[in-house]
Amino acid sequence: MLSHINENQQPQMVDISEKSVSDRRAVAEALVELPPVFQAYREGEELFLKKGPVLQTAIIAGTMAVKRTAAAIPFCHPLPITSCRFETHIDSLESGLRIRLRCEVKTRDRTGVEMESLHGVTIAALTIYDMCKALSPQIGIREVRLLAKSGGKKTLGQYPLFGLVLTGGQSQRMGQDKALLDYYGQPHAQYLYNLLAQYCEQVFLSARTNQWQGTPLADLPTLPDTLPQIGPIAGLLTALRAYPEVNWFVVACDLPYLTAETLAPLLHHYREDVVATCYHHPQEGFPEPLCAIYTPQALPVFEAAYAEEIYCPVKILQRSPCQCITPPQPTITANINTPEEYLEALHHVRRP
Numbered sequence: 001m002l003s004h005i006n007e008n009q010q011p012q013m014v015d016i017s018e019k020s021v022s023d024r025r026a027v028a029e030a031l032v033e034l035p036p037v038f039q040a041y042r043e044g045e046e047l048f049l050k051k052g053p054v055l056q057t058a059i060i061a062g063t064m065a066v067k068r069t070a071a072a073i074p075f076c077h078p079l080p081i082t083s084c085r086f087e088t089h090i091d092s093l094e095s096g097l098r099i100r101l102r103c104e105v106k107t108r109d110r111t112g113v114e115m116e117s118l119h120g121v122t123i124a125a126l127t128i129y130d131m132c133k134a135l136s137p138q139i140g141i142r143e144v145r146l147l148a149k150s151g152g153k154k155t156l157g158q159y160p161l162f163g164l165v166l167t168g169g170q171s172q173r174m175g176q177d178k179a180l181l182d183y184y185g186q187p188h189a190q191y192l193y194n195l196l197a198q199y200c201e202q203v204f205l206s207a208r209t210n211q212w213q214g215t216p217l218a219d220l221p222t223l224p225d226t227l228p229q230i231g232p233i234a235g236l237l238t239a240l241r242a243y244p245e246v247n248w249f250v251v252a253c254d255l256p257y258l259t260a261e262t263l264a265p266l267l268h269h270y271r272e273d274v275v276a277t278c279y280h281h282p283q284e285g286f287p288e289p290l291c292a293i294y295t296p297q298a299l300p301v302f303e304a305a306y307a308e309e310i311y312c313p314v315k316i317l318q319r320s321p322c323q324c325i326t327p328p329q330p331t332i333t334a335n336i337n338t339p340e341e342y343l344e345a346l347h348h349v350r351r352p
Contacts, residue, residue: 013075019110024151025158027245028117030125032099033140034132039097041135045090047097051131058101058131059086062124066105069119076115079107084116086124101125102147114149148245149201158272159296162246163196163203165189166235166290167253168211168225173337179205179253180215181342183349187216189253198260199267200249206235230311232290237306240299247272248298252290254335256345262332266293269325275301277323282330287322289313291333 006012041047047054063084070078083106091098103121105113125141132139150160167179167189174181179189189205196203204223205212212218223242227234232252239248249266251258270277270293278292290313298320305316327333336345 011075013077014111016077016110021108021110022151023106023108024112025104025106025149026112026114026117026146027102027104027148028114028121028145029103029147030101030121030144031142032101032125032128033095033142034097034099035136035138036096037136038132039092042090042092042097045088047090047132049131049135051134054128054131055088055090055099058124058127059088061127062086062101062103062120065123066103066116066120069116072119073115077109077111079109079111079113079116081113081116082106082108084120086120099128101128112149112151114146118144118146147243159245159247161200161293162239162243162248163193163200164206164223164235164239164248164250165192165196165203165253166206166232166250167217168207168229168235169232169254174342175339178336179217181256181336183256183346188256189217190220192251192253192255192258193220195258195260195263196249196251199263204239206239227306231313233302233306233311233313233316236289236294236298236313237302240294240296240302244299245296247296248294250290250292250294252335254337255291255333256336256349257329257331257334258291262328263291265325265328266291269323271323273321274323275320276317277325278317279327279333280324281333282327286314287317287324288327288333289317290335292317 038047041049066084067081070076085104087102089100101121101124103117105117105120107113122144129139129141148160180187184191193203204221205217207222207224209224212222223238225234226238236250266277272295274295275298276292276294279288280286281288301320302316310316336342
């Protein structure tokens with residue numbers, strides 16, 4: 001039964017009395033797009049119109065909205081807000097201006113503040129619209145979304161943990177898509193998705209656009225690569241850009257020996273003051289980038305590498321601060337690329 005519906009099929013507020021009190025944090029984002037006429041009113045990181053400073057007013061309105069979320073959303077619990085902070089940034093584009101709003105909310109209570117951060121950033125965006133509409137109605141509010149949340153069960157350090165299964169390769173040597181190979185009674189990408197879901201708040205497949213349409217993987221959440229076919233860095237950078245304030249537990253779909261036991265050391269030794277926590281290759285000693293936990297610090301590192309046309313994730317990690325640990329089994333990072341290797345791997349994995 002849905003938690004917002006009681007036994008009489010009537011709506012109700014969720015009972016959180018049995019939940020434990022903990023520090024909770026959420027970050028939401030919205031984009032506001034303004035036409036070129038507003039370029040003339042920009043002064044640094046502010047827009048000054050006759051109504052006043054646009055972004056400062058939006059921050060005040062958004063903060064007020066955060067504190068009144070429970071009055072606007074019927075089943076939200078009133079929460080004691082311990083912190084509310086806005087960040088704003090203006091980009092100049094050929095099409096005009098793009099304002100990026102972020103709202104971070106914190107509390108210490110029995111439930112999270114996702115709705116508070118989303119409500120705050122939405123009202124801030126609407127306030128920008130209200131202050132600017134007299135100059136032009138061609139204003140767009142885009143991509144209101146939750147960027148990060150922490151304080152529940154599935155959080156590492158300051159940031160929540162998301163999962164990413166890299167499936168966007170061409171699988172040319174295998175002759176069939178490696179993500180669909182069956183080691184454990186299901187497509188391997190599905191197996192890895194379920195494995196990461198034990199630890200991660202959200203899990204995505206990284207894939208080419210429409211890659212899984214008409215396949216058993218079609219219903220799984222997917223992050224389509226936004227970069228050209230340059231190897232796994234395309235999927236990694238797409239994920240880091242899409243959700244910059246989360247930790248990413250990344251695995252490749254051609255690793256057949258991953259289990260809860262073999263992933264546990266990464267979670268145990270994870271550090272948030274480095275770019276990534278990963279296994280080192282048992283023979284060569286280099287960091288294994290396709291079975292690793294990446295922190296938000298990875299985004300500027302991978303952006304810089306992409307700008308320098310360095311597309312090899314091993315080389316990127318070799319020049320970055322990483323926590324490299326010894327894999328509990330040497331086969332963990334063994335990737336499977338040919339039909340012969342697939343048949344050999346089948347003899348070693350355990351089917352349920």
